[in-house]
Amino acid sequence: MTSLHVPSPELATCVEQDAGDGPRMSLHLIDTHTHFDVEDFDADRELLALQARQQGVDALILIGYVARYFDRLCTVQDHLHEMAPQPLHAHHPADIQGQDYTPLIQSPVTLLAPGLHPFYIQQHQDGDLLKLEHLLQTRRCVAVGEIGLDTYTAEMKIPAVYVRQQDYFAQQLELAKLYQKPVLLHIRRAHADALAILKRHRFAYGGIAHAFGGGIEEAKSFIKLGFKLGINGLVTDPNAKRLRQVVQSVGAEHLVLETDCPDMTPICCRNPDEPHTRNTPVNLPVVLDTLSDLLDVDKQLLAVQLWHNTRLCLGLDWAYGQACWD
Numbered sequence: 001m002t003s004l005h006v007p008s009p010e011l012a013t014c015v016e017q018d019a020g021d022g023p024r025m026s027l028h029l030i031d032t033h034t035h036f037d038v039e040d041f042d043a044d045r046e047l048l049a050l051q052a053r054q055q056g057v058d059a060l061i062l063i064g065y066v067a068r069y070f071d072r073l074c075t076v077q078d079h080l081h082e083m084a085p086q087p088l089h090a091h092h093p094a095d096i097q098g099q100d101y102t103p104l105i106q107s108p109v110t111l112l113a114p115g116l117h118p119f120y121i122q123q124h125q126d127g128d129l130l131k132l133e134h135l136l137q138t139r140r141c142v143a144v145g146e147i148g149l150d151t152y153t154a155e156m157k158i159p160a161v162y163v164r165q166q167d168y169f170a171q172q173l174e175l176a177k178l179y180q181k182p183v184l185l186h187i188r189r190a191h192a193d194a195l196a197i198l199k200r201h202r203f204a205y206g207g208i209a210h211a212f213g214g215g216i217e218e219a220k221s222f223i224k225l226g227f228k229l230g231i232n233g234l235v236t237d238p239n240a241k242r243l244r245q246v247v248q249s250v251g252a253e254h255l256v257l258e259t260d261c262p263d264m265t266p267i268c269c270r271n272p273d274e275p276h277t278r279n280t281p282v283n284l285p286v287v288l289d290t291l292s293d294l295l296d297v298d299k300q301l302l303a304v305q306l307w308h309n310t311r312l313c314l315g316l317d318w319a320y321g322q323a324c325w326d
Helices: 008-013 045-054 067-082 118-123 128-138 159-178 191-200 216-224 241-250 281-295 299-314
Strands: 015-018 022-025 029-034 057-063 109-113 144-150 183-188 207-209 227-231 255-257
Touching: 029 255, 029 281, 029 299, 045 057, 045 067, 045 281, 057 067, 057 281, 067 109, 067 128, 109 144, 118 144, 118 159, 118 183, 128 159, 144 159, 144 191, 159 183, 159 191, 183 191, 191 216, 207 299, 216 227, 216 241, 227 241, 227 299, 241 281, 255 281, 255 299, 281 299
Parallel strands: 029 057, 057 109, 144 183, 183 207, 207 227, 227 255
Antiparallel strands: 015 022
16 A cells, blocks of 8 residues: 655544554545535535535635636635534434434635636636635735646637637736735646646746646646646546546656536546436545555645645645634
8 A cells, every 4th residue: 555655743643542553544525626616606605514524524615717707705604604513413422321413514725826727718807817806915815726727629720719818818927926825727728738838927926837737748748837726526437547647657746636516527426317417525535545545645644735736736734624614
């Protein structure tokens, strides 16, 4: 089984005493890429948040993509922050007298990463960069994202459209530099150009290459620039051979977890009767399980490593399992 080089203080804090069973390790995860603010979750967002926390998802990053939804992003964060702890629907022995109690569970901590997404380049308007900067000035944002380049469709390859993507990418990198923030990258079929722009702007704050879809050499290039690779439910597909090879090549030290909900549903969580089954933060442990198998690493130790990776690339001052609202 592969060994991990996790800082010993973090490893020590994740061990809890479980009476009768000896030491055990808690499972704590951070979902580094969610669109948990979208309308898909309006009907059951609170329930899903509590279920995710129950599964060990302690924190969620709420990602921005177009400026007109920045207010919604903040409203959802505020609502989850203000949620009172809720009871779980289960009873457990409270003490040696055999009394039952209903434990309370809190919503995951949520953090903001607003940005102007390249795929929606035609929707961005004059002044949206100023709105982004205002949000960086007035709210605690852990990153700028998701930003980058996308040539997945014929429309995105139109020269004028692609030049505009590059311009918005460059300007957002400069904003991130000004406010000393990492960035969350969306890159589809444009890895070489994205790397060239990052180098041209001497971007030194790193971040996450979200839903990484490049090859091994491209992965190493992003890692060299200080980026972690965001791994989501796609890795659970046995046919995602290139991604799995990248994961095994770079190792756990360079990865972080994400769901990219409501998209990228893990294979085992898909409803065969619904081709586009909604993904939720509740499914994040499934991604961890697959990485554990691919890397031949105990999943609890892997969770500690991935928490540490996330903390480093997003500048979070959290010991393992100690996510907190500021």
